[in-house]
Amino acid sequence: MNPLLQPTLEHLKALVGFDTRNPPRAITTGGIFDYIRAQLPGFDIAVTDHGAGAVSLHAVRGQPRLLFNVHLDTVPDSPAWTASPHELRVTEDRAIGLGACDIKGAAAALLAVANASDGDMAVLFSTDEEANDPRCIAGFLRDFPPLPLGEGTGYEAVIVAEPTKGEAVLAHRGIQSVLMRFAGHAGHASGEQKPSDSALHQAVRWGDAALDFVAAQAHERFGGLTGLRFNIGRIEGGIKANMIAPSAEVRFGMRPLPTMHPDGLLERFRTLAEPAPAHFEETFRGPSLPAGDTATAEARRLAARDLADELEIPVGNAVDFWTEASLFSAAGYTAFVYGPGDIAQAHTADEWVALGQLEHYVQTIYRIVNSGNA
Numbered sequence: 001m002n003p004l005l006q007p008t009l010e011h012l013k014a015l016v017g018f019d020t021r022n023p024p025r026a027i028t029t030g031g032i033f034d035y036i037r038a039q040l041p042g043f044d045i046a047v048t049d050h051g052a053g054a055v056s057l058h059a060v061r062g063q064p065r066l067l068f069n070v071h072l073d074t075v076p077d078s079p080a081w082t083a084s085p086h087e088l089r090v091t092e093d094r095a096i097g098l099g100a101c102d103i104k105g106a107a108a109a110l111l112a113v114a115n116a117s118d119g120d121m122a123v124l125f126s127t128d129e130e131a132n133d134p135r136c137i138a139g140f141l142r143d144f145p146p147l148p149l150g151e152g153t154g155y156e157a158v159i160v161a162e163p164t165k166g167e168a169v170l171a172h173r174g175i176q177s178v179l180m181r182f183a184g185h186a187g188h189a190s191g192e193q194k195p196s197d198s199a200l201h202q203a204v205r206w207g208d209a210a211l212d213f214v215a216a217q218a219h220e221r222f223g224g225l226t227g228l229r230f231n232i233g234r235i236e237g238g239i240k241a242n243m244i245a246p247s248a249e250v251r252f253g254m255r256p257l258p259t260m261h262p263d264g265l266l267e268r269f270r271t272l273a274e275p276a277p278a279h280f281e282e283t284f285r286g287p288s289l290p291a292g293d294t295a296t297a298e299a300r301r302l303a304a305r306d307l308a309d310e311l312e313i314p315v316g317n318a319v320d321f322w323t324e325a326s327l328f329s330a331a332g333y334t335a336f337v338y339g340p341g342d343i344a345q346a347h348t349a350d351e352w353v354a355l356g357q358l359e360h361y362v363q364t365i366y367r368i369v370n371s372g373n374a
Contacts, residue, residue: 004112004362005355009095011039011108012358013088015072016097022073022130025053032072033057036125039111042118050135054128058140062120066374068365069137069324070107070161070339071129074099080349094352102346105353106161106339109362119369122155129324132177132284137327146332157307157334160325163341163353166360167316168308170301170336171223173255174288175322176262178269181279182206182237186246196275199248200238206250207232209272214254222257223301223318228265229255250277255320258288258297286322289337291330300329304336311368313338 018032029047036057037045043059050056053073077085077098085098095105110123126136147154162169184199196202210230217228230252237248256265262285270280290300308315321343328335340357368374 002359002363004109004116004366005359007112007115008105008109008358008362009088009090011111012095012097012100012105015104015108016088016099017086019086020073020099020127021076022053022128023076025128025131027053027055027073027127029055033125036111040114043114048136048139050128050139052128052131052133052135054126054131054133054135056127056136056140057125058122059114059125060122061114064120064122064374065156066368067122067124067155067158068110068161069124069126069158069328070103070110071126071324072099072104072107073127073130074102074104075130075347078349082350090355093356094354095358096350096352098351101163101341101351101353102343103161103163103339103341105341105358106361109340109358109365110161112362113366113369117366117370119372119374121369121374134286134324134327137324141327141331155333157304158325158328160323160328160335160337161339162321162323162325162337163343163346164316164319164337164339165342166314166338166340166357166364168304168313168336168338169316169319170290170304170308171225171258171318172289172323172326172337173225173229173257173320174260174262174326175253175255175284175286176265176282177253177284178251178266179279179281179283180206180250180252180277182248182250183278184244184246184248186239187244189242189244193244198244200245202273202275202277203235203237203248203250206273206277207235210252210269213268213272220257220260222259222297225257225318225320228257228260229320255322256288258290258292259294262287286324287326287330289323289326289329289335291326300334303334307334308336308338311373313364319343
């Protein structure tokens, strides 16, 4: 067993013990951040409260070229947990606890490495990744924009921790969420209706057109990803069966490829059917990884691949889930995703991370930091 695994598990036990569920976004600059501060002697530390439970801690030792980023917030636990989600359980092959996989295991490993080595190292901890409101990363990017090569000192690249089974993920989908409202005219349902009379009929016609449009994108490809992921998550409206619905609300989400233009997709969905929705609002957007147009995205993917090869991290397949690595990429950083655990265990009851995954991750980060490559 790698000697760094035991301190990693000790840190993980402490981190899981802090309630950082998001929602309710009740995270402060104390608690888990007091613990982290105490584990980083010799680091210059800046803690920033961005409001609404979004807190970041930027810790730097020396003059590192890489930034390791990891979020500390978790999703809420479900009633299906078989024991307390905030008490770490360690079995022969896994560590079980809320956030152990997504992604406090990586945070614990980074703390273990920080204490076991004296190499240059930088870590950005954040607490709003699960909120669809990335204030921490936005604040960091305002203060630390990427610098052109040769102009001053700064980070060359960012490695974002998420469950990737110990492989570097160079590409993933973007994410967009939309709220639509349709307006109709209340009335008795016995009469003949025009297309614009029922808000629910408008919503259903729009949904049929949307599904056809999505099916037509099946041939689109980028980096091993295919097609447009799409989901109608909620339709609400109407009063009763014999009344024409005066209003309806639809919420949908999509996960485009890096080569799909987000604004163009929004306009296409807004105009799929007549009459157009009375209200159409994008409620969240996360760019794809790598960010940029087709040529820029490919150049950034190749730069990330070169970095992973340099650090001797195996490159894995592109993934469908979204990460904040795309925010760093959109700002101009070389970025990829790398962490212990499997996304299949994230957000589940009795969430767990394999001990073998933790051991390999902490060993790799230690090698990078101790060799001076960080």
